[in-house]
Amino acid sequence: MSLLRAKIQDVFNEPACEQNRGKDAKARKEGCSKPLTPGAAAGGCAFDGAKIVLQPITDVAHLVHGPLACEGNSWDNRGAASSGPTLWRTSFTTDLTELDVVMGRGERKLFKAILEIKEAYGPPAIFVYPTCVTALIGDDIEAVCKRAAEKYGLAVVPVNAPGFVGSKNLGNKLAGEALLEHVIGTLEPDDAGPYDINILGEFNLSGEFWLVKPLLDRLGIRVRACIPGDARYVDIACAHRARAAMVVCSTALINLARKMDERWDIPFFEGSFYGISATSEALRQISQLLVKKGADPEILGRTELLIAEEEAIAWKKLAAYRLRLEGKRVLLNTGGVKSWSVVHALMEIGIEIVGTSVKKSTVEDKERIKQILKNENHMFEQMAPRQLYAMLSERKADILLSGGRTQFVALKAKTPWLDINQERQHAYAGYDGMVELVRQIDLAIHNPIWRQVREPAPWDCQPAVREERPRTRIETVTLHAVQEFSGTTAGDFGEC
The missing domain is CATH 3.40.50.1980 (Nitrogenase molybdenum iron protein domain)
Structure with missing residues (x-):
């Protein structure tokens, strides 16, 4: 637990945000996230945050060590998409019960679960997530994972982010620490090149990254690792050989970007793929960083040509919506x-x-x-x-x-x-994604259903006053009978 406390304190003092770099040492220690109280789980707990960051790694088995409800509450809570493996869609848990806790069988049950997953699915790695219960009773997750990795010959990664340590955002960062400590740098690629980059904090929600990757492919830029969207274990293990990195969601993995820069000299910048201008600027900065790291400067010219072409197409498509919106x-x-x-x-x-x-x-x-x-x-x-x-x-x-x-x-x-x-349900990143976002807004605003639901209900309207003819004797008797039976008067029926 002392090691976990040290990691948490390190994450709280994150100095890598763009604005923090211009501050003095004392102000920079405050980092980019406001201090959080351990145990405060507004917006989700730390375990939930760690699972969000790591579950989109598609060929890995994600094993939750704790009661069944912990896995049920965290599984499939993001619309991330995969272009291949589906193992990440399978839910694994040790399903710890009260008897297991009392009898101290948690570690043995975890070790057995790792073996069962290896034999049934043969994944390249298993990520193990302790929860509040297993952290409080003192199960030594690190030791179990280390022993299982040695005995079974596969990577078993402990993700120390039990829910009670803090918020979801803290769990995001602790997941990055787990990757840095146990995964990144453990394998060496045989095809490293001067145009390799990492994309950090991109979750490929609804396949958004697939709208951006073709742009990079056209520039000859290879995404060595997209962490975590549509990622593979081997790609992340080789991510230390990238030449540059872009951080998409700074509050999630800024600590990972900074430490990879310090350890492997991978410069990074914070950017966004939402919007025409933001996408263009992100492509420019990626190319500029690669040139600084030794890539051919001709990529800068190709980038500008690509941007001019894609912006022209996007603005032409958006022109139809501008007058309406x-x-x-x-x-x-x-x-x-x-x-x-x-x-x-x-x-x-x-x-x-x-x-x-x-x-x-x-x-x-x-x-x-x-x-x-x-x-x-x-x-x-x-x-x-x-x-x-x-x-x-x-x-x-x-x-x-x-x-x-x-x-x-x-x-x-x-x-x-x-x-x-x-x-x-729709992807909004990149040039095509911006057009889709505007199209969906236009469809929503101009949907005729809103005009209909805002109109008064038929029973709220006041019909035109009609000149009432004298009732016949039969109608009068019938009306009196109805009133006597229901206890109403003629005035209770209203104008309608």
């Missing part, structure tokens, strides 16, 4: 890198941002938002559902972009909603 108001209830990257992408086509959530954003993310929006009043730390509903029902926004948790607030307010979080 210009001036439309968008409310963003998300966080992290999307709190500023999506904002910038939408503003490029004339959409107005009336607010963006910064709940899960770092100090640096907030600075970027201020530079883009020029208005701090459009940033909110947290908005209660009641406030969100009031803002939408008063038509202060034409559409809400958020995750699934707030979709029902938008629907109750009769406001269009689009999912842009990890559960989304």
Whole structure:
């Protein structure tokens, strides 16, 4: 546990953010993430965060050492996609019971589970995740994994991120530490070249990375490892031979990027593939870093040609939507890198941002938002559902972009909603992804269903007053009988 505490403290003092590099030593120690209280699991626990980062490694078996509920709550909570192996879609757990805890059988049960997975699936590696229960009872995960690796001849990686140590974001970083300590650098590639890069923090949600990779392929740039989206164990083990790196989600794996730079001299930058300008700038910076590391400078010219060609195609496609969406108001209830990257992408086509959530954003993310929006009043730390509903029902926004948790607030307010979080069904990265994002916003806003649901219900309308004819004797007797039976009067039936 003392080793785990040292790792946690190291992660808290992360100095690698772009803005932190310009600070003095004392301010830089504060890192890019605000301090978190161990045990506080707002937005998910550390175990959940570690599983999110590592589960998209597709050919690895992910074994959760703990009660069954821990695996059930963390499995398949991201819409990551794989182009090949499906082992990561299989759920493995030691299913620790109360009797196992009392009798001290946790370590033996873990060792047996590793053997069963090896014999049944033969993966190149097994990642073992301790949970709160197994960490508290003192199961020596490191020793079990080391012994199993020696005996069975495969990589068994302990991921020390039990839930109680902190938040999901802390778990993201602890997952990066596990890769750095046990995986990266353990194998040597036989085809390393001057155009190899790593992409860190890209999860390939809905296949987003597949919209970006063809652009890099056209430039002759090879992605040595995309961590973790659609990754393979061998690729990550050889990631130390890349020449440059791009960090997509800085709050998740910035510590991994910094330490790979220190250990293997792999320079990196923080960028985004959301939006036309952001995608172009990311391609430029990748090429520039590769040239600094010895690549042929002619790649800079090819990059500019590619950017000019792709931007022309994208802007031509977006022109059809600009007239329909210009001036439309968008409310963003998300966080992290999307709190500023999506904002910038939408503003490029004339959409107005009336607010963006910064709940899960770092100090640096907030600075970027201020530079883009020029208005701090459009940033909110947290908005209660009641406030969100009031803002939408008063038509202060034409559409809400958020995750699934707030979709029902938008629907109750009769406001269009689009999912842009990890559960989304469409890919929004790169040039084609930006066109798709705008297309989905256009479809949502102009869907005729919203005009229909906002109209008064038929039973709320007041029909025209008709001149009432005298009732016949039979009608009068019938009406009195109904009133006597139901206890109502003629006035209770209303105008309709």
